[in-house]
Amino acid sequence: MLASNVSLAQQISIQVYVNQTVPVTDLTPAQLRRIFTMRQTQWPNGEPIKVVVFKSQDPLHQQFAKNVLQLFPYQLERIWNRLIYSGQGERPVEVDSSVQMQRFISTHPGAIGYMPVTDTINDAHLIHVREDK
Amino acid sequence: MSKLRLALSLFMVINMTQAEEINWHGFIAQGLIQAKDSSFINKDGDISTELTEVGINASYQLSPELRLSGQAVYLNGGNRYPDGARLDYLFFDWSAITELDWQLNVHIGRYKNYHWLFSATRDVPHTRPSIILPQSIYFDAFRDIALGTDGIALKGSYNSQAGEFDFNWSYGSTDMPHQQTQYLFGEFATGQISNEYDHKASLYFRPLDTTFLAGINVIDSRFSYQQGANDAFMDGKASVQRVMLHLRYDSLNWSIMSELMQERVVYDQLLYPTFHSDTFSQGGYVQFNYHHNDAVQSFVRLDMVDLDKDNRSGSQREQLSGGLIPSYYGFMDDAVAGLHWQFATDWKLTMEYHKIKGRGRLAPVIIPDFANDTGKYWDMWAAQIMYWF
Numbered sequence: 271m272l273a274s275n276v277s278l279a280q281q282i283s284i285q286v287y288v289n290q291t292v293p294v295t296d297l298t299p300a301q302l303r304r305i306f307t308m309r310q311t312q313w314p315n316g317e318p319i320k321v322v323v324f325k326s327q328d329p330l331h332q333q334f335a336k337n338v339l340q341l342f343p344y345q346l347e348r349i350w351n352r353l354i355y356s357g358q359g360e361r362p363v364e365v366d367s368s369v370q371m372q373r374f375i376s377t378h379p380g381a382i383g384y385m386p387v388t389d390t391i392n393d394a395h396l397i398h399v400r401e402d403k
Numbered sequence: 404m405s406k407l408r409l410a411l412s413l414f415m416v417i418n419m420t421q422a423e424e425i426n427w428h429g430f431i432a433q434g435l436i437q438a439k440d441s442s443f444i445n446k447d448g449d450i451s452t453e454l455t456e457v458g459i460n461a462s463y464q465l466s467p468e469l470r471l472s473g474q475a476v477y478l479n480g481g482n483r484y485p486d487g488a489r490l491d492y493l494f495f496d497w498s499a500i501t502e503l504d505w506q507l508n509v510h511i512g513r514y515k516n517y518h519w520l521f522s523a524t525r526d527v528p529h530t531r532p533s534i535i536l537p538q539s540i541y542f543d544a545f546r547d548i549a550l551g552t553d554g555i556a557l558k559g560s561y562n563s564q565a566g567e568f569d570f571n572w573s574y575g576s577t578d579m580p581h582q583q584t585q586y587l588f589g590e591f592a593t594g595q596i597s598n599e600y601d602h603k604a605s606l607y608f609r610p611l612d613t614t615f616l617a618g619i620n621v622i623d624s625r626f627s628y629q630q631g632a633n634d635a636f637m638d639g640k641a642s643v644q645r646v647m648l649h650l651r652y653d654s655l656n657w658s659i660m661s662e663l664m665q666e667r668v669v670y671d672q673l674l675y676p677t678f679h680s681d682t683f684s685q686g687g688y689v690q691f692n693y694h695h696n697d698a699v700q701s702f703v704r705l706d707m708v709d710l711d712k713d714n715r716s717g718s719q720r721e722q723l724s725g726g727l728i729p730s731y732y733g734f735m736d737d738a739v740a741g742l743h744w745q746f747a748t749d750w751k752l753t754m755e756y757h758k759i760k761g762r763g764r765l766a767p768v769i770i771p772d773f774a775n776d777t778g779k780y781w782d783m784w785a786a787q788i789m790y791w792f
Contacts, residue, residue, distance in 0.1 A: 294503075298561070300611070301503045301563045307538070309560060312501040318467050326699070340612060345653055351530045354428050356515045356523035357462060357492050358508075386534030 283348050285390075286397040289381040291317060296398035303339050307349045307383060308359040313380060322374045322383035334384050338399060375398035427792075429459040432528040435785030436481070442772060443765055445480035446730045453481035454787055456528055457511075468790040470496040478524055482766060484545035485582040491526065491551060497531065503562075510556040516549055517558060518605035518620045520649050520662055522623045525550065528789040529751050532660070532690055535785060538706035539686030540647070540662045541679055544586050544597075544766035552577050552601050566610040569618075574742065584628075589767035593631030598627055607649070618649035628673060635767075639673025646665070648687075656694045663687030665712070673769075685712045690739075698746065702755075704739040710763050711719050717763070731779040735763040749791050755781040 286302065288294065293315050294296040297305070309318055323330040326343055334341045335353050353359035365371050373380045377391040385391060434454035438444045444451050460474035473493035479486040494512030515523035524530040525541060541549070554575015577598040584596045584679045600623075622645040630638050641748035651660040664687060665685045670680040686708030692700050709715040710733050717733015741755030758782050765771060 277780070297503070298562070300567060302564070303567075304503075304506070304560065310501065310503065310506060311498055312467060314503060316467055316501075320462075340614075340786050342614070342653055342655060344697075345614070348530070351527070352524055355458070355460065355474070355530060355692040356517070357460060357474060357494065358496065358517075358523075360462065368518070 274353060277339075282386050283387050284338060285387050286338070286382065286384050286399060287375050287391050287394040288397055289320075289375055289377040289379050290395055291394060292382070294397065295395065296400050298400055299340055300340060302399065303341065306362070307341075307346065308338055308353055308362065311359070317380040317392065320378045320381040322371060322378075322381060323362045323364055324371065325364050325366065330384075330386060338384070365395075410424055421436075424463055426462050427459070428461075430456065430527055430529065430789060430791040432456045432787055432789035434534060434785055436534070436783070436785040436787075438783040440480055440778055440782060441604045441759075441762070441765065441783070442776050443781075443783065444483065446482075446775065451481055453479050453486070454534070454785060455479040456789075458490075458526065468498045469614075470498075471621065472496055475674035475779070478526060480543060484546045484766075485580065485586060489547075489551065494556075500559075501792070505559075507559045507560050510558065511554075513553050513576075514556045514573065516552070516603070517556065518575070518603050518622075518646065519790055520618075520651060520660060522549060525770070527791075527792050528549075528753070528787060532692070532755050533704065533739060533755050535739075535755070535757065535783070535788050536687035537662070537704065537735065538735060538764035539706050540664055542764050544764075547579065547583050548577055548598065550577075550691055552716045554601075563613070566608055568743055569609075571603070571605045571606040574600065574676045576600050588628075589766050589770045589772070591635035591770070592636045594636060595629050596633065597627050598624065599627055603647075614653040616649070616651045620647040620649065621645065622647075632647070636673055637675070639678075640671045641673070642669045643667070655723070658692045659689070659733060660692075661687060683713070684708060684710045698744060702739075702741050702742040704737075706737040706739065707734070708736075708763055709734045717761075728771060728773050729762075729777070729779075731761045731764055732765075733761070733775065735759065735761040735765075751789050752786070754786040755784065759783065 292313055305319055306321055313319055334344050335341050335346050350361040354361055371383050372391045375383045375391055435450055436444050436454045437449040437450045454480055458474055458476040458658035462470055464470050476491045477488045491554040492513050492515050494510045494514045497509045499509050500507040514650040521531060551576040557571045563705050579596050579598055581595060602623045605618055605620035609616050624643045626641040628639045644675055645664055647664040649662050666684045668682055672678055688704055688706035690700045690702055690704035694700050717730035720728055721730040722732050737757050737759045739757050741754055743753050745751045760779060765776055
């Protein structure tokens with residue numbers, strides 16, 4: 271079992287950001303899981319979701335997968351591969367640096383990504399990660 | 404093949420008009436394999452290169468709600484299934500409901516089998532748990548029947564207070580070439596099998612805050628056989644009904660997975676006018692993977708199938724055939740050990756060894772090649788290198 275919800279807030283040193291066009295202010299880990307496993311492809315207003323992540327080997331990505339999505343990174347890879355090679359979806363856009371992450375989220379309508387708490391993105395919305403229902 | 408050409412033409416047209424909107428992916432894999440005392444791969448039992456899988460896929464977002472997606476593959480698995488190119492899938496994907504806690508997609512066209520743990524990507528080597536999949540569930544002679552159905556599929560998911568639910572439903576039929584008939588019936592069959600319909604439904608549940616996944620799947624398929632010229636078989640019908648359970652648990656350093664099935668197969672006529680056969684087979688596997696690090700995993704698996712749950716030794720079939728078909732054609736148990744090594748990004752090597760008792764999962768199915776495939780025990784090894792993009 272992965273991190274419980276009780277300790278989730280303490281463990282997260284990562285914040286989730288969306289582009290300013292996205293009409294959502296808070297998401298549960300289950301909803302984030304649907305989005306980052308590429309099964310949720312549109313925001314409620316119909317705008318396509320553009321998911322951006324750091325590369326799988328990046329410690330921040332591994333922490334995000336385990337502590338926020340409550341998935342091991344190898345599970346995420348498995349789910350993305352299943353979607354890609356059975357025609358059901360695409361893998362997320364991958365970036366190498368915080369600068370690229372910031373730029374992608376702020377310039378792509380519908381984008382969602384994550385950053386360390388030490389960094390902020392001024393021209394993007396911060397998502398409050400609330401506990402599952 | 405005409406459908407394959409149509410699909411490739413369609414992608415080329417789309418590619419020329421909207422190249423920047425297309426997503427491309429593919430894979431290529433080549434291996435060596437040997438099943439010395441069995442015709443599972445080839446008749447002579449020599450080391451074989453008939454372990455080739457190549458695929459290319461593309462998807463195009465026509466609108467926010469509508470996507471077109473297709474994949475063509477070339478497969479060569481020796482005697483396991485007919486070799487050659489196939490249109491693996493080509494379907495429209497309509498996002499009908501896209502709420503944050505509730506989604507529904509409708510697929511129309513040729514879609515994959517979404518219902519089992521590995522069926523959607525069984526030909527994509529780097530996504531598989533092993534080179535040769537557990538034959539109790541993923542019987543290679545049925546590969547073309549289990550996949551690539553033309554029809555309609557629904558995929559839904561729902562987040563609840565208890566956890567996440569995924570459900571799948573599909574209805575359609577599978578195009579079966581004559582070569583497939585001979586794989587199932589043997590070389591004396593000159594007629595043609597048709598799949599009248601294939602109906603599947605599955606439900607998966609992941610409890611909240613866990614990495615445990617459980618699923619159930621039911622299948623109902625009907626087939627007919629039309630006699631050919633100088634045919635050893637006559638017109639007949641067959642039906643297949645399956646119930647399956649799917650389980651998986653993932654931990655940081657290890658995973659365990661299992662799929663279990665009971666299958667009822669009914670044959671009518673086919674051999675002679677009053678012929679009727681109604682049997683229940685049972686089988687399944689358990690696989691344990693240990694993750695040594697991000698690049699290396701080792702695995703062990705036990706896979707077992709009995710073709711008649713009321714006569715697990717196969718003795719009844721031996722008696723009915725007048726001793727021609729040995730009892731060890733009534734079951735197949737396979738113990739496997741292997742290793743996955745992802746030695747570079749997008750590159751992987753898999754090696755495995757199988758020790759097998761019984762011959763119940765060899766093609767052809769109806770009348771096995773009992774003259775050449777003899778002996779209760781046999782073994783097999785395989786090594787395959789794979790690249791994907």
